Amino acid sequence: MRYHTPATFENASAIAAAASGVTRFLAGGTDVLVQMRADIVTPDDLIDIKHISGVKDIVQEDDKCWSIGAAVAGAELTAHKGLCADWPGVIEGMGLVGSTQVQGRATLIGNLCNGSPAADSVPGLAAAGAEVSVVGPKGTRQVKVEDIPAGPGKTTLAKGEVISGIYLPPRGKGGGDAYLRFIPRTEMDIAVVGCAVNLRVEGDTITEARVVLGAVAPTIVVVEDAAKALIGSTLDDKALVALAAAASAACRPINDKRGTIEFRKDVAGVLARRAAKIAYDRARGAK
Amino acid sequence: MPLDTKTTGFKYIGTRPDRPDGIDKVTGKARYGADAYAPGMLHGVMVRSPHAHARIKKIDATKALALKGVKAVVTRADFPTGLEGEDWNIQENCMAGEVALYDGHAVAAVAATSLLLAREAAKLIEVEYEVLPHVTDVDEAMKPGAPAIRAGAADYSVPEGLHPNVMRYIEYGHGDLEAGFAAADLVMENTYKTEATHQGYIEPHACLAQLGSDGKGEMWVCTQGHWFIRRMSAAVLGIDVANLRVTPSEIGGGFGGKTTVFIEPVALALSRKAGKPVKMVMTRSEVLRATGPTSSSSIDVKMGMKKDGTMTAAKVTMRMQGGAFPMAPIDSALDCAFSCYNIPAVHHEGYDVLANRPKQAAYRAPGSPMAAFATESLVDEMCRALGLDPLKTRLKNASREGTKASFGPTFPRIGLVETLEAAIAHPHYAAPLGTNQGRGVASGYWMNWGGETSVSAALGEDGSVTVSVGTPDIGGSRASMALMAAEALGIPYENVRVNVVDTGSLGVNEPTHGSRATYATGLATIEAVKQISSKLCQRAADKWGIPAEAVIWEDGCAKPSGPNAGEFPPLTIGELAAEMGSTGGPISGHFEATPSGHGGSFGTHIVDVEVDPETGHTSVLRYTVVQDAGKAIHPAYVEGQFQGGAAQGIGWALNEEYIYGADGRLQNTVFLDYRIPVASDLPMIDTVIVEVPNPGHPYGVRGVGETGITPPLPAVANAVHAAAGVRLRSLPMSPPRILAAIKAKG
Amino acid sequence: MVKVHLWSGLRRFTDGADVVELEAKTVGEMMKALVEAHPGLDPVIKAGVSVSVDGKLIARGLHEQVSDDSEVFLLRQLKGG
Amino acid sequence: MTQIHVTTTVNGDEVDFLADPRETLLDCLRDKLGMTGAKEGCGTGDCGACSVTVDGRLVCSCLVLGVEAQGKTIETVEGMAEGEKLHPLQRKFIEHAALQCGICTPGILVAAKALLAQNPDPAEEEVRYWLAGNLCRCTGYDKIIRAVLDAAAEMREGV
Structure with missing residues (x-):
């Protein structure tokens, strides 16, 4: 295995593009090292992006958009007051990934690129409308977060492409988001179901909403019908029932060691309701 | 065994002093199984079956052995044949013979100069399998048509007509069951199932083994009982127990799971073949796949009760799979089923069943x-x-x-x-x-449980005492032994040092299992140090010129037993110990027993x-x-x-x-x-x-x-x-x- | 005569009896007498049993005394974790 | 396989070693530097027995490559005591019988120290969640939590 420490994303991309064997990018390493240890993946080239300048930065741009470097660890996000105030749902999703120790290393982009449908940070990012910038042999492109996962362990990134940063839109007025997941214990599990809700209110009425489910299909699911159930409502019981039904209906889960199809469908609806209430309270508190 | 029982008026018993190994364990100095290194040491890695049940048709290690730095590969062919009973079971479990019996069953092992190299070599060992039908559920394994895992291996107890996967059958009880149920106001019967669990100790199995072609060897290993490891390893390899010296490391949890061998005989075999020490450390996945989880069970219970709550009769039928080997703990399970209650009529029935799972090991109250x-x-x-x-x-x-x-x-x-x-x-x-x-x-x-127990205690020249025990300290037992020795001798807790010693330093000890260490090793410790105090009484008596019977041991001193014995100032343990070389020689105590009053x-x-x-x-x-x-x-x-x-x-x-x-x-x-x-x-x-x-x-x-x-x-x-x-x-x-x-x- | 209680699964080796009366002064003598009286029990005892005398488990103490009024049970061997 | 020369600071001492890039920081600490205080319980970041800090950040050393330690500052359980003076956490763990087998203890001590560095007065629930990645199979955590809370109280008084 060759270990590379490129100084720019363009170099990182070039190394990956030229590589003939298995290539992995290394940021937090909390997935790559586990896969190496379990003999699932033994890269021929491991490209450590942490020597690239700016990868540890969290910056709020002039337009109030947040730019987060590719190697910013979960613990660094959680400690960032401004980011937590704007996007609490995104940050609580990331904060649920692994233990305190894992939080010391794991990154948003790593969680995204690992391609797990159960990745805790991804529904929140997608609900927030986050985008990533992808550096590749053909230059740089902006991609919506929900367009990156392609199925368990797979992404839409082409050979030689690497994500250099993530961008959260300006929070704006009356916004609130939340992420909840279900696990059998209280910590240290992979989500059996995850649900992120991001919404905006005017007065008590929801004007915009995005609902995204995790761990109930090969990729995260952006549930349009669930958003429709919320928009225009004051999160009354009728809206909550419709929301839960839409969330459950959007699930295309499997039976596996972590849960059953029926359980995932049921709990997706429950979590959607609960997350919507938190997001709604946050949005009204923030107005 | 006459015991001088004391249940009140303790000076040290019941206090909470710092454990003697505390500082080592909070500073990272304590040495556990994987913390040992030897000059010239190789690393051993196991090759495991990916199939639940498969005939091993061919093992080809040519490519692995061609790697520079790979020093030995062993398969079952490197172990002796002709073992019987549980020895055969253990050998078969440590290294599969003709058939891999569960997912994770070891089929070969390799030793190389680095762990990375050994892992690489293990991947290059080619094993050709013929996959066989398998069964993992206990109820399924008893049904007609379930694949027979080892036909003809059932013992005397199994009635005819049961599936060949049933290895043992147990039935006992007393009282008139029918009358009991008839006398009840309510009779209920249900079936309960439990899935297999693992002891989940945080320290994976680890050992550092050395074995010469002369059959003499040494091993450092994390285990609950190193005499068990010695006996089992020697049996699996066909060597004499006395030639194998086993030293226990500190142990990172066991809960019953570290009372048997898995990698130890294999590391010894690799060492013998390579002529160098071999270290083997399991990964967590190996621990879960291929050590000894509990049985899974399926249990029917029926009970009769009167309106006032009086139990009138009870019946239990227990089916347990213990993996692809006999000895699921149906016996103790049945004995514990109704042990809490005084029921006039009880009946127990149990089936010990094979399934394509790892060989169960003890887990806390099996x-x-x-x-x-x-x-x-x-x-x-x-x-x-x-x-x-x-x-x-x-x-x-x-x-x-x-x-x-x-x-x-x-x-x-x-x-x-x-x-x-x-x-x-x-x-x-x-x-x-x-x-x-x-x-x-x-x-x-x-x-x-009581179990085989040997303890030695030796008096130091300054009156401090060293106690040598053979039960590894998993949860503070050194402190408990030191408290009991201090109490029995009347000397401060700090003046007792308890060491867990190797198999070459003490008679046979069963493991720290069966909730026996504080009971049995404690009992033996008390009896061993009492031999010291009685010898010290003799020395004092000699000094005073009175009979030994006229001297008592109290508060760490020899004293005349009363006015009739004469007026002598007490002699402390320190004073007596300082002179022991000139009053009759070194003083120690030793006690061995299989105590049964647990x-x-x-x-x-x-x-x-x-x-x-x-x-x-x-x-x-x-x-x-x-x-x-x-x-x-x-x-x-x-x-x-x-x-x-x-x-x-x-x-x-x-x-x-x-x-x-x-x-x-x-x-x-x-x-x-x-x-x-x-x-x-x-x-x-x-x-x-x-x-x-x-x-x-x-x-x-x-x-x-x-x-x-x-x-x-x-x-x-x-x-x-x-x-x-x-x-x-x-x-x-x-x-x-x-x-x-x-x-x-x- | 010492009365030895067997578990009922052993009855087929003892002509249906689950209590066997024997002449014995120690656990060792009792085990010997048991096999002499009922040779079918030999593999059972060789495979390992425990003996309970007056509620106390005698693991392998063949010299332990038994008397005519002792309560003696042959039990399956158990080990803990 | 090419080995890479790594220079790093462990418990205040500058050390160097040669690492295969596949080897973890845990492998390097244990096998190359002889520092066996950090333990491997899982190798997959699930048990926390290998906890160390890297530049002050709590991590599992089994999820860090040895080559990533270049130029970093690493603290392990071996660096907690000052000479013969135990850290209050170490002392409280012994006093409260917060360890049975002791295999998880080094990782828990390092993790608890990192917690108290950022929060000197944690509530019980905060301690439990912070330590959720440090598995202990012996104690049921009760005495561990008490020892951490007691050490925190003592350290606050000492300030």
Whole structure:
């Protein structure tokens, strides 16, 4: 295995593009090292992006958009007051990934690129409308977060492409988001179901909403019908029932060691309701 | 064995001094299994079967051996043939012969100059398999048509007509069962199932082995019992036990799982072949796939009860798979099934069944948690049906001194009644509960064990004492031994040093298992140091010119036994020790026995849970353990055993399980999916130490290590029923199962 | 005569009896007499049993005394974790 | 396989070693530097027995490559005591009998120290969640939590 420490994303991309064997990018390493240890993946080239300048930065741009470097660890996000105030749902999703120790290393982009449908940070990012910038042999492109996962362990990134940063839109007025997941214990599990809700209110009425489910299909699911159930409502019981039904209906889960199809469908609806209430309270508190 | 029993007026017993190995263990200095290195050491890695059941057609190590730095490959061909009985089972389990019997079964091993190289070489060993049909569920394994895992291996006890996977059959009981059921106002019968769980010790198995072509060897190993490791390794390799010296490392948890061999004989075989020391350390996945989890079980229980709660008759049928080898713990499971109760008529039946799973090993009170889950769940269901208080009903039927035990003999002095009374009186039992919350109770029993024990004690020239024991210290036992030695000699705790010594330094010792260390090693320690004090009395008597019978040992001094013995100032242990070279030579004591007065330990637990009715998630809100310790030598470590047992039982009840796929492969081979309780899953665990002295120990000790894992399984199930109104009869009570039950109830 | 209680699974080796009366002064003598009286029990005892005398488990103490009024049970061998 | 020369600071001492890039920081600490205080319980970041801090940040050393340690500052359990003076956490763990087998203890001590560095007065629940990645199979956590809370109280008084 060759270990590379490129100084720019363009170099990182070039190394990956030229590589003939298995290539992995290394940021937090909390997935790559586990896969190496379990003999699932033994890269021929491991490209450590942490020597690239700016990868540890969290910056709020002039337009109030947040730019987060590719190697910013979960613990660094959680400690960032401004980011937590704007996007609490995104940050609580990331904060649920692994233990305190894992939080010391794991990154948003790593969680995204690992391609797990159960990745805790991804529904929140997608609900927030986050985008990533992808550096590749053909230059740089902006991609919506929900367009990156392609199925368990797979992404839409082409050979030689690497994500250099993530961008959260300006929070704006009356916004609130939340992420909840279900696990059998209280910590240290992979989500059996995850649900992120991001919404905006005017007065008590929801004007915009995005609902995204995790761990109930090969990729995260952006549930349009669930958003429709919320928009225009004051999160009354009728809206909550419709929301839960839409969330459950959007699930295309499997039976596996972590849960059953029926359980995932049921709990997706429950979590959607609960997350919507938190997001709604946050949005009204923030107005 | 006449014992000078003392149960009150202790000076050291019952105090909580710092453990002697504390500083080593909080500074990282303590050396565990994987912390040993030897000059020229190689690293060994196992090749394991990916199939649940497969004939091994060919093993080709050519490519592996061609790698520079690869020094040896071993297969079953490198082990002797002709072993019988359990020796053969152990050999077969350590290295598959003709057939791989479970996912993870070792089929070859390689040693190389680095771990990375050994891992690479292991991947290059080519094994050709013919996949065979497999079965992993105990009930399926007994059905006609299930693949026979080892035909013709059943023992004398199995009646004709049963599936060849049934290895042993047990049946016993007493009283008139039919009359008993007829006399009952309510008879209930249900089937309960428990899935296999793992001991989950945090330290994977590790050893550093050296074996010469002359059959002389040494081994450093994390184990609960190094004499067991010596005997089993020697048997598997066909060498003499005396030629193998085994030194125990500090041990990072065992709970029964480190009482047998897995990698040790293989590391020795690699070392013999390569001519160099070989270190082997399991990965976590290897630990889960290929060490010794518990049996899974399927249990039918029937009980008769009168309206006032009197139990009239009970019957249990237990089916357990212990992997692809016999000896699932049906015996102890059956013995524990009704041991808490005085029931006039009981009947027990048990089936020990093979399945394509790893060979089960002991896990904390082997068999008892499964039995308790069935019986204590049923008792709770019957109390509900009859509107009875579950603790008072247990008290009404509780076994006590003089009760004919369900397994036959008459109980000596036991403490179940005292634990029930303490539980009833505990504020926890009367505390208010909120919405979706419920309380469960259950009792449990473990018979404990004495076992082969040797202890030496030697007096130092300054009056301090070294005690050599053979039971590895897993949970503070050095402190307990030092307290008992200090008490017996009347010298300060700090003046006793307890060492866990190697197999070359002491007679045979069974492992730290069966809740026996504080009982048996403690008893032997007391008797060994008493030999020192009686020798010191002799020396004092010689000095004073009076008979030895006229000298007593008190507060660390030899004293004349009364005015008639003469007036002499006491001689301290230090004074006598300083002169021992010139008064008759070195002084030591030694005691060896297989003590059998261990006495059983009963416990009663109370648990409050909250069940989320929308997700089936269970939170444990409050937990109280009440257990009889006989006499708590070091109460902090007794509490620790209670709390640890309860935590493991909670894990078993709620989330831990072996999950096999349709392909017979274990699906959850890492801690991420083998879900043991984490710190945020549990509340503080309150403890009440009941002390009903055990007449079989000089200070009244009963083993406490195992009983604590037994009541949580049914106690949590009973609490879930109280909270959510649903009865779960299969473990684990994972959220999908609880939610499905809630929805089915409507 | 010492009365030895067997578990009922052993009855087919003892002509249906689950209590066997024997002349013995120690556990060792009792085991010997048991096999002499019922040779079918030999493999059972060789495979390992425990003996309970007056509620106390005698692991392997063949010299332990038994008397005519002792309560003696043959039990399956158990080990803990 | 090419080995890479790594220079790093462990418990205040500058050390160097040669690492295969596949080797973890845990492998390097244990096998190359002889520092066996950090333990491997799982190798997959699930048990926390290998906890160390890297530049003050709590991590599992099994999830860090040895080559990533270049130029970093690493603290392990071996660096907690000052000479013969134990850290209050170490002392409280012994006093409260917060360890039974002791294999998880080094990782828990390092993790608890990192917690108290950022929060000197944690509530019980905060301690439990912070330590959720440190598995202990012996104690049921009760005495561990008490020892951490007691050490925190003592350290606050000492300030």
